[in-house]
Amino acid sequence: MLEHGGRLRAAAQQYGIPLNEWLDLSTGLAPWPFSFPAVPASVWQRLPEAEDGLAGVAAQRYGAAQALPVAGAQAAIQLLPQLRSAGSRIGIAAPCYAEHAHAWQRAGHQLLELRDEAIEAALDELDVLLLVNPNNPTGRVFAPAQLLAWHARLAARCGWLVVDEAFIDATPELSLAAHSHTPGLIVLRSFGKFYGLAGVRLGFVLAEPSLLNDLNERLGPWAVSGPARWIGLACLADETAHQQQSLRLQQASQRLADLLAEFGLVTQGCALFQWLLTAQAAALHQHFAQRGILLRHFTQPQSLRFGLPxxxxxxxRLRVTLGELPGSKS
Known part of the structure; x- marks a missing residue:
């Protein structure tokens, strides 16, 4: 399996720092989890029921015609490649969340990693274009109009545009959810990141009904646990908390960018993280880890992602550790 952020126990063992003394900024999750009432005992005792209204509430929240609940967007990432004929030509806007490329390669497809500026020229040779918007880890965003134009060209040849919107909740104006009922457009939404509840393992696929049905058949029965469905319903329906979370995330991300810039680290990002491109990423990662702060280190390209305190x-604590950097500017 690929390596991901959040492996706090492994870091504690590696650096000899007790687990409860770490500041984990490695995951790109909202650090303020939504609150919800206690899950009733009956929810634990019954099998999950698709008729509980979760799909409809999610579709309404995202502005989509239909939504299919899945056990985290990762479940859909692993299964979508099985719905295309083997050997399809898959373009992936890189760098991005590595599980996408991993899943399509494992299913026997031809993979082409593309820089943003190369997508336009390559599009007519692709069966599928996949991108993350806002991107993980760079925070780059594509305008909806550009994505819809690419989708139209792909769909005319029965191709797909797959857009992973895991980090888009705080900027819903960028979402293609309202267009997801059209053939050839597949939108993935994550629950855990914005709601700060990654352990729930919940996500949604937004697409045309026939594709959702095909995906649902491959998922099998009870793909999402009853407690996860119950928590999802409670959080998705909380409009006031949603607005508060969006504002708080955007303010914190800007504060983080300003703090890092104060110490000479110029970043880009989105509402949930800031990304630093630097050849010194490995050394910086170790500097922070030795002081009990876990960041996400990427090797292609060498870079670091900072989550929100x-x-x-x-x-x-983050400010003090930044001040201890060699040659710190503050």
């Missing part, structure tokens, strides 16, 4: 004490 949750408390003022966390912010001050």
């Amino acid at each position: 949750a408390t003022e004490a966390d912010w001050q």
Whole structure:
């Protein structure tokens, strides 16, 4: 399996720092989880029921015609390649979340990793174009109009545009959810990141009914646990908390960008993280880890992703550690 952020126990063992002394900024998750009432005992005792209204509430939240609940967007990432004929030509806007390329390659497809500026020229040779918007880890965004134009060209040849919108909740104006009922457009939404509840393992696929039916058949019965469905319903329907979370995330991300810039680290990002492109990524990652702060290190290209601190004490701890960098500018 590929390596991901959040492996706090492994870091604790590697650096000899107790688990409860770490500040984990490696995952790109909202550090303030939504609150919800206690899950009733009956939810634990019954098999999950697709008629509980979760799909409809999610579709309404995202502005989509239909939504299919899945056990985290990762479940859909692994299964979507099985719905295309082997040997299809898959273009992936890179760098991006590595599980996408991994899943399509494992299913026997031809993979072409594309820089943003190369997509236009390559599009007519592709069966599928896949991208993350906002991108993970760079935070780059594509305008909806550009994506819809690419989708039209792909769909005319029975191709797909797959858009992973895992980090889009705080900027819903960028979403293609309202267009996801059209053939050839598949939108993936993550629950855990925006709601700060990654352990729930919940996500949604937004697409035309026939594709959702095919995917649902491959998922099999009870793909999402009853407690996860119950928590998802409670959180998705909380409009006030949704607005508060969006504002808080955007403010915190800007604060993080400003703090890093204060120490000479110029970043780009989205509402949930900031990304630093630097040849010194490995050394910087070790500097922070030795002080009990876990960042996400990427090797292609060499870079670091900084998640959002949750408390003022966390912010001050990050500031102190930045101030200990060799040659710090502040």
